[in-house]
Amino acid sequence: MKYTFPLAAVIALVLIAWIGSQIPGMQYFFGIAVPYLAMALFLGGFCYRVVQWARSPVPFKIPTTCGQGFSLPWIKYDRLEAPVKTSEVVARMFLEITIFRSLWRNTKAEVHSGPKLTYESSKWLWLFALMFHYSFLVIVLRHMRLFLEPVPGWVSFLGASDGFLQIGAPQMYITDATILLGLLLLFGRRLINRQVRYISLANDMFPLFLIFAIVITGILMRFFLRTDIDITAIKRLAVGLVTFQPAITSEIGAIFYVHVFLVSALLAYFPFSKLMHMGGVFLSPTRNMANDTRMRRHINPWNPDIKPHSYDAYEDEFREDMVSMGIPVEKELPPKADD
Amino acid sequence: MTGSVPRKPWWEIEAVFKPGNYAYVAKKEKVEYLNSQQGLYFPNAREWNPEDDDWKLPDNWQEIILEGLKERLDKFRSLKIFMDCCVRCGACADKCHFFLGTGDPKNMPVLRAELLRSVYRNDFTLAGKILGKMAGGREMTFGVLKEWFMYAYQCTECRRCSVFCPYGIDTAEITMMLRELLHLVGVGINWILEPVSNSNRTGNHMGLTPQAFVGNVEFLCEDIENLTGVKVNPTFNRKGAEVLFITPSADVFAEPGLFTCMGYLLLFEAIGLDYTWSTYASEGGNFGLFTNNETMKKLNAKMYAEAKRLGVKWILGGECGHMWRVVHQYMDTMNGPADFLEVPKSPITGTVFENARSTKMVHISEFTADLIYHNKIKLDPSRNDHLTCTFHDSCNPARAMGLLEEPRYVLKNVVNKFYEMPENCIREKTFCCGSGTGLNTDEIMELRMRAGLPRANAVKYVREKHDVNMLACVCAIDRATLTTLMGYWNPEVEVCGVSELVGNALVIEGENRQELTEGLRTLV
Numbered sequence: 001m002k003y004t005f006p007l008a009a010v011i012a013l014v015l016i017a018w019i020g021s022q023i024p025g026m027q028y029f030f031g032i033a034v035p036y037l038a039m040a041l042f043l044g045g046f047c048y049r050v051v052q053w054a055r056s057p058v059p060f061k062i063p064t065t066c067g068q069g070f071s072l073p074w075i076k077y078d079r080l081e082a083p084v085k086t087s088e089v090v091a092r093m094f095l096e097i098t099i100f101r102s103l104w105r106n107t108k109a110e111v112h113s114g115p116k117l118t119y120e121s122s123k124w125l126w127l128f129a130l131m132f133h134y135s136f137l138v139i140v141l142r143h144m145r146l147f148l149e150p151v152p153g154w155v156s157f158l159g160a161s162d163g164f165l166q167i168g169a170p171q172m173y174i175t176d177a178t179i180l181l182g183l184l185l186l187f188g189r190r191l192i193n194r195q196v197r198y199i200s201l202a203n204d205m206f207p208l209f210l211i212f213a214i215v216i217t218g219i220l221m222r223f224f225l226r227t228d229i230d231i232t233a234i235k236r237l238a239v240g241l242v243t244f245q246p247a248i249t250s251e252i253g254a255i256f257y258v259h260v261f262l263v264s265a266l267l268a269y270f271p272f273s274k275l276m277h278m279g280g281v282f283l284s285p286t287r288n289m290a291n292d293t294r295m296r297r298h299i300n301p302w303n304p305d306i307k308p309h310s311y312d313a314y315e316d317e318f319r320e321d322m323v324s325m326g327i328p329v330e331k332e333l334p335p336k337a338d339d
Numbered sequence: 340m341t342g343s344v345p346r347k348p349w350w351e352i353e354a355v356f357k358p359g360n361y362a363y364v365a366k367k368e369k370v371e372y373l374n375s376q377q378g379l380y381f382p383n384a385r386e387w388n389p390e391d392d393d394w395k396l397p398d399n400w401q402e403i404i405l406e407g408l409k410e411r412l413d414k415f416r417s418l419k420i421f422m423d424c425c426v427r428c429g430a431c432a433d434k435c436h437f438f439l440g441t442g443d444p445k446n447m448p449v450l451r452a453e454l455l456r457s458v459y460r461n462d463f464t465l466a467g468k469i470l471g472k473m474a475g476g477r478e479m480t481f482g483v484l485k486e487w488f489m490y491a492y493q494c495t496e497c498r499r500c501s502v503f504c505p506y507g508i509d510t511a512e513i514t515m516m517l518r519e520l521l522h523l524v525g526v527g528i529n530w531i532l533e534p535v536s537n538s539n540r541t542g543n544h545m546g547l548t549p550q551a552f553v554g555n556v557e558f559l560c561e562d563i564e565n566l567t568g569v570k571v572n573p574t575f576n577r578k579g580a581e582v583l584f585i586t587p588s589a590d591v592f593a594e595p596g597l598f599t600c601m602g603y604l605l606l607f608e609a610i611g612l613d614y615t616w617s618t619y620a621s622e623g624g625n626f627g628l629f630t631n632n633e634t635m636k637k638l639n640a641k642m643y644a645e646a647k648r649l650g651v652k653w654i655l656g657g658e659c660g661h662m663w664r665v666v667h668q669y670m671d672t673m674n675g676p677a678d679f680l681e682v683p684k685s686p687i688t689g690t691v692f693e694n695a696r697s698t699k700m701v702h703i704s705e706f707t708a709d710l711i712y713h714n715k716i717k718l719d720p721s722r723n724d725h726l727t728c729t730f731h732d733s734c735n736p737a738r739a740m741g742l743l744e745e746p747r748y749v750l751k752n753v754v755n756k757f758y759e760m761p762e763n764c765i766r767e768k769t770f771c772c773g774s775g776t777g778l779n780t781d782e783i784m785e786l787r788m789r790a791g792l793p794r795a796n797a798v799k800y801v802r803e804k805h806d807v808n809m810l811a812c813v814c815a816i817d818r819a820t821l822t823t824l825m826g827y828w829n830p831e832v833e834v835c836g837v838s839e840l841v842g843n844a845l846v847i848e849g850e851n852r853q854e855l856t857e858g859l860r861t862l863v
Contacts, residue, residue: 005473049423056416059632060672062739064501064509066767069741071694071705074712075748081767082741102430102505107763109433109793117439117796119763125430129505196429198344199449201475203466204427272466277506280424285417286507291741294698297671302414306378306633308640309539311648314619317540321550327575327618 006206010213013265014258021257030257031237032246038264045271050279059300061293064286066105070295082291089290096287100126100133128189132182135175136211138162139218142173146238176219183212207275210266217259228253344444350457350477352445354485356389362492362780364389365532370525372536378637381532383525389488394481400524401479405462407523408455411516412463418516421508422459425452431500431510436771437493440789445490448500448510454486455517488526491517493786495775496629497734502767514776519631527630531777534626538638543588543622549575552618555591559601565863568851571608573616576649580615581686583646586657586703587624587815590836596818598859599658599836606707606838609716609847610687614655620645623662624815628669629777636673639665642700643674653683654700658836660733660814661775663702667740671698688713702736704745704813707841711752717846720755725856726809727756728840729801731794731821732769733814743767746813746837753837753844758805760797770794774820787820788827795828802829810834 021030067078080101083089095101108122142162144155163171187208190200221229233250240246270276282288290296315322315329322329345352370384387395397403412419431448433439438446445451453475460467461476470476477483496511521527534544541548547555553575560571574580586603590596607614620641627634646654656666671677680699683692690709692701710716730750736742743766750757764770773790801807810821810832821834843858855861 053416053419053423056413056419058416059414060669062417062509062512062668064498064507064738065741066502066738067741068743069694071692071742071745072690072709072712073693075708075744077741096505096507100505102503102507103428105768106430106503107434107768109439115796116800117793119761119768121763125428129428193429194342194344195432195444195447196427198349198444199427199429199432199447199453201427202473203475272464274424274426277424277426280420281506283416283420284424284507285420286501286509293668293671294666294695294700295693297675297697300672303673304378304633304636306637306640308637308644309376311619311644314540314542318549318618321548322576322618325550325553325575327549327553328577 002200002202003205006202006209009206010209010262013210013262014213014217017258017261018254021254021261027248027252027257030261031248031252032241034264035241035260038267042267042270045268046276046279049271049276050283053280053283057301058285058289059302061289061298062285063289063291065291069291084290084292084295086290089288093282093288097281100129103129124185125189128182128185131178132186135179135182138175139173139179142175146235147242149235149239170222172223176215176222179215180212180219183208183215187212203274207266207269207273210262210269214259214262214266217255217262221253221255221259225253225255229256343442349444349450349453353482354489356485356489358390359782359785361389361489362528362530362778362783365527365529369529369532369536370527373532373539373634376539376637378633380633381522381525381527385525389485394484394526396484396524396526400484403523404479404484404520405458407520408459408516409463411519412459415512415516417509417512420506421452421512422456422463424506425449425456425508427453428505430503430505431508434500434503435494435510436497436499436773436793437495437790440773440792441493441786443493445486446493448494448504448508451490451494451510452508452513454483454490455513458483484521484524484526487517488521491521492528492778493790495734495771495773495778495790497771497775498738499734499768499771502738515628515631518629522631528777528780530780531626531629534777535630535634535638538622538624538626541621542617542619542641544624544626545588545592547588547592547621549618552588552591552621556600556604556616559591559597559604563601563604563859566853566855566859566861567605567847569605569608569847569849571604573604573607574614575616575618577615578649580613580649581652582612582614583620583642583649583651583654584614584616584657585620585623585642585654587659587662588622589624589815589819590657591621593819595822595833595835595839595860596815598839598842599815599818601859602836602838602840602842603657603703605842605845605847606716609845610710613686615649615651617645617649623657623659623666625662625665626777628661628665632669632673635665635669639670640674642666642670643677646677646699647679652681653695654680655703655706656700657703658813658815658838660735660816662815663742664735664739666698666700670700685709687715702740702742702745703838704742704749707838708745708748711749718753718841718844719846720753720844722844722855723754723840723858724756725858726754726840727758727805727807728754728809728811729758729760729798729805729807730765730837731760731772731798731810731812731817732765732767733812733817734769734771734775736813737767737769742813746811749837749841750811753840756805758801758807760801764793764797770797772814772817772820772824774824775816779816779820779823784823788824791820791824792828794821795824798825798832799829802832808832811837811840813837
């Protein structure tokens with residue numbers, strides 16, 4: 001269930017595009033209509049989700065402090081883990097987003113005879129995640145060569161450096177291998193680590209399978225199924241898409257349509273899934289706020305009007321008690337009847 | 340712990356309540372009293388039992404829960420983000436002391452959140468509405484409610500998982516929301532709601548009347564005089580004092596907090612601090628934090644109200660973990676601005692506490708560290724030579740304040756023998772005592788001893804390696820719960836507040852100390 005449903009969904013997507021794109025006239029649907037629709041869903045959905053998040057206020061300042069806070073001048077505070085200045089918060093966020101700093105901290109708990117509990121550093125997840133995400137990023141940026149004319153220098157440079165190993169022609173990209181490896185490792189971790197396997201849902205498998213299929217179709221198109229993969233026609237279509245003058249000038253192989261359809265599926269699926277962590281990581285209140293709550297007052301827009309149980313009510317209840325203990329009171333005891 | 344997992348998926352495993360695995364539910368009259376207070380909402384007061392199939396919920400309880408969830412999604416961005424962003428990577432799984440101690444997969448922070456997230460997905464997301472179960476959605480059933488009650492009270496909101504999460508998802512926030520929602524249908528526990536109602540009425544959790552409170556402190560003063568020959572004369576509700584001192588009421592109620600309190604009294608006497616206690620605001624702790632944000636605000640509001648009434652310049656706070664989470668992260672927002680107070684300035688050293696510029700409340704460890712740094716108190720650490728200490732970072736000061744060095748600085752100046760526990764379980768990675776957030780009740784003792792295992796195990800390590808016999812901390816709940824925990828796992832180790840050790844080491848002019856083999860704990 002956890003595996004079959006997402007796997008079946010991905011296979012279905014492949015078949016739809018494979019068969020569908022071979023029907024005369026449907027190339028326009030798969031090559032133009034679907035990508036546009038997917039992009040619209042992605043952009044619209046992404047913005048909608050971020051706006052939805054932003055519409056809820058942040059009533060309290062709740063940073064997780066992971067180091068010494070700002071206090072006495074002679075105590076060195078941890079600028080990254082308990083930031084007080086905006087620049088320090090930005091630095092903390094930057095490292096969180098670019099090098100997954102919190103995952104770098106990860107430990108693994110183990111029990112040994114004794115019983116003795118140990119917590120050793122465990123950087124595998126950090127490594128797999130970094131490998132996958134950076135490969136993905138480079139691949140997306142590399143693809144800009146298809147959408148931009150003239151191709152900017154940095155894109156060409158990126159492509160050249162990514163392919164510098166040059167195994168045969170067309171040259172092999174390093175990121176093609178590392179993203180596959182990253183995906184396999186992340187998936188393997190979900191299978192092998194019992195706890196992670198237990199918490200995983202179909203929603204965790206689907207993006208893995210889908211991205212895996214995207215990568216495989218991309219590699220097949222580049223290295224193996226090269227019939228009718230006319231790069232100039234593809235480039236014309238891609239540039240056409242971004243300049244809103246899409247045109248399909250000649251026959252393009254089915255594998256291309258499958259690849260594009262899967263990418264479109266990913267784009268459309270993105271805003272409605274956990275993949276939104278890409279946007280959410282920027283808005284996490286425990287990471288993007290300063291630990292300056294005793295220095296600067298944070299405002300809660302819906303701060304309710306709640307008064308404490310008043311001192312007067314308290315004294316009224318305990319006045320006698322207080323007077324007997326010599327505690328100062330606001331109102332003296334009423335004179336006793338026999339005075 | 341062994342890594343074994345159930346054969347069934349987690350949503351097919353029912354929560355079963357039996358004696359010993361749940362905390363007693365709130366007494367009807369406590370719920371009624373709280374519900375009658377301005378600004379508080381604690382409906383559905385009744386007699387009920389979690390072991391029964393009928394929890395006597397209101398007929399439309401599902402609707403109430405879903406409405407409540409919607410309201411909270413609109414009020415807390417944290418909740419929305421934490422609902423949407425989790426990728427179930429499992430980084431948090433083995434970080435939770437409840438998971439390590441019980442092995443129950445629903446105590447992995449990620450699954451604890453999934454208990455709520457599944458309902459959120461089902462009713463508030465497009466994918467869930469269309470795909471339902473396929474998208475990991477669940478209907479809000481009675482079974483789910485039971486799970487919520489079980490697992491929202493097997494979390495101490497310690498935030499250790501939040502340190503390791505790549506998005507900083509904070510299970511404390513999730514647990515708070517779960518508990519808020521449960522209170523909407525009248526599901527709560529007595530160990531929290533009774534202290535809350537006590538605190539509201541009498542000013543402190545213990546329900547100490549002014550007479551009892553003052554009596555207890557005076558009793559400590561007598562002890563101090565017998566032990567050290569120093570006469571301390573604290574004042575209560577005195578207008579015009581420079582400083583208002585607020586500490587958890589447990590410090591004037593029971594050992595070992597009492598010894599910490601003696602430490603405060605001695606320190607303030609030694610430096611001649613112009614300060615007063617308050618019987619009206621006689622509680623630093625805030626069990627409101629463990630119910631809902633409205634109650635937290637109401638209980639906390641007394642601190643500023645009393646500071647204003649007494650006309651003090653600033654507030655000094657004693658050693659307490661969750662008290663300081665409230666003071667540091669919520670107080671100013673909820674009940675500020677404290678424009679009737681001045682920026683705290685130590686009358687002894689002249690240090691201006693810039694870090695408390697707005698809230699105007701200083702932590703005793705900050706205050707004492709500053710005194711020591713400026714050589715304003717005379718200390719003889721050899722008076723603590725009967726002790727080999729280690730330090731337990733309490734969750735809230737560590738992960739919601741960043742108070743790590745101050746208590747250590749104080750410790751290192753008052754004891755000669757101090758050893759840290761292993762690095763992955765101290766400072767921001769510290770393990771909870773296992774009984775915070777109002778779970779320090781005896782009917783769930785097994786759960787508490789399990790949850791405290793990671794902390795106890797680390798203490799055992801330094802006990803075996805360095806012969807540690809004293810676990811110091813700056814938290815009142817810790818002082819109570821770690822004592823029980825050590826009693827079970829490491830019977831040779833005692834627990835104390837840092838200020839007790841300060842009191843032991845303080846050399847005060849004109850004192851006449853007896854031979855105190857146990858410091859302030861010596862029976863004379």
